[in-house]
Amino acid sequence: GAVVSQHPSRVICKSGTSVKIECRSLDFQATTMFWYRQFPKKSLMLMATSNEGSKATYEQGVEKDKFLINHASLTLSTLTVTSAHPEDSSFYICSALSRRGTDTQYFGPGTRLTVL
Amino acid sequence: AQSVSQHNHHVILSEAASLELGCNYSYGGTVNLFWYVQYPGQHLQLLLKYFSGDPLVKGIKGFEAEFIKSKFSFNLRKPSVQWSDTAEYFCAVRTDRGSTLGRLYFGRGTQLTVWP
Numbered sequence: 195g196a197v198v199s200q201h202p203s204r205v206i207c208k209s210g211t212s213v214k215i216e217c218r219s220l221d222f223q224a225t226t227m228f229w230y231r232q233f234p235k236k237s238l239m240l241m242a243t244s245n246e247g248s249k250a251t252y253e254q255g256v257e258k259d260k261f262l263i264n265h266a267s268l269t270l271s272t273l274t275v276t277s278a279h280p281e282d283s284s285f286y287i288c289s290a291l292s293r294r295g296t297d298t299q300y301f302g303p304g305t306r307l308t309v310l
Numbered sequence: 311a312q313s314v315s316q317h318n319h320h321v322i323l324s325e326a327a328s329l330e331l332g333c334n335y336s337y338g339g340t341v342n343l344f345w346y347v348q349y350p351g352q353h354l355q356l357l358l359k360y361f362s363g364d365p366l367v368k369g370i371k372g373f374e375a376e377f378i379k380s381k382f383s384f385n386l387r388k389p390s391v392q393w394s395d396t397a398e399y400f401c402a403v404r405t406d407r408g409s410t411l412g413r414l415y416f417g418r419g420t421q422l423t424v425w426p
Contacts, residue, residue, distance in 0.1 A: 198353075228413070237321075237400065237418040287354070299414060301346075303353040 196291050197221055200302035207278055208310055215273045215305045217288030224290035228299065229261075232285040244271040261303035278309040314403050323391050324425050331386040331420050333375035333401035342404040343384040344414065349397045357399075360384065371395070384402055393426045 197220040217227055230238040242263050243251040250263035257307050260282075262274040271290075276281055279285050285306050288298040317332040335341065336392040355392040358369025365377040375386045382402060 235419075237416045240413065243413065289354075296342075298356060298359065300356075301354040 196300040198300045198302040204306045206308045212276045217271045219269045219290040222292045226291040227271040228289045230287045280309045283309045314417040318420045320421045322423045326390045328390045329388040333384045335403045344402040346400045347397045391424050393424050396424045
């Protein structure tokens with residue numbers, strides 16, 4: 195149990211375009227999902243917290259108009275990178291907290307975004 | 311702000327050697343502690359976690375960790391590593407403060423390479 199999927203696993207796009215990444219909890223309901231960015235040789239950086247039915251909470255320094263987050267249901271959160279730039283190229287990872295408790299985050303496999 | 315330090319960035323061992331990866335955090339209140347592992351090309355998986363009780367916790371694949379409150383540490387250990395343990399290991403801490411329920415603070419990770 196506690197499987198989290200992400201789609202797509204890899205995406206390449208041109209500068210200026212928008213890219214949507216989906217995060218789904220497959221076998222449990224998640225009231226809270228988190229979006230991270232992972233840089234090479236560095237830790238996971240929390241970008242924002244996504245709460246079902248409400249606005250996302252963004253970390254300091256993360257542009258909310260650039261990284262749009264929608265948590266429309268208890269099993270789906272989406273991250274849209276708008277007007278992508280090459281510096282947005284990164285590995286984006288989501289995680290989900292089970293509705294039953296807040297003890298453990300379950301992570302998705304990540305999405306490799308490359309902006310040309 | 312809360313921070314998590316992993317002192318070893320890259321550890322190289324031979325098979326059957328013993329492993330200890332350091333993790334320290336800076337927060338004086340109640341904490342939940344986690345170790346996650348990321349095998350090459352895979353998503354983060356939970357190795358073990360500590361919430362309360364016995365400070366020596368056992369996880370999957372023969373790993374264990376000891377919570378030493380006085381030292382603000384949660385070091386990961388394994389008596390005898392295998393080649394298949396080659397991966398990136400992340401320590402994470404959740405505190406009882408902050409507005410984001412369930413938020414984790416990650417260390418920068420330790421790359422473990424095990425030579426056969």
